[in-house]
Amino acid sequence: QVQLRESGGGLVQTGGSLRLSCGTSGPIFSFYTIAWFRQAPGKERKFVASITWGDGSTNYEESVKGRFTIFRVTGERLVYLQMNSLKTEDTAVYYCALKPSYYNGDTPDRYDDWGQGTQVTVSS
Secondary structure (H helix, E strand, C coil): CCCEEEECCEEEECCCCEEEEEEECCCCCCCCEEEEEEECCCCCCEEEEEEECCCCCEEECHHHCCCEEEEEEHHHCEEEEEECCCCHHHCEEEEEEEECCCCCCCCHHHCCEECCCEEEEEEC
16 A cells, blocks of 8 residues: 655645645556545545656646646656646645556546645635
């Protein structure tokens, strides 16, 4: 089982930027998929973005396209989520998740391992 740990959350004003990181323990193989999800208070956990470890192919939820970028640093076993032009509706707890197969999809139940989450708050 791979352990995941998020960091980089915080408080930022509308239009600002944050970079979240997801550290991984254990081996990461090229066919693995790592994703970011978010969950706002009282709402379901929703997909944000995903990346396959080997070829770096990505998938984004529509509302974050052009604002968020997911990328990985293979030598450091880190996945980042660069978030620009933040909006108040981006406020949520952000989680990274891993699926030990090629998936790049948006269904939370398909992911096997989860981090504890990091809070992102965007103020107006």
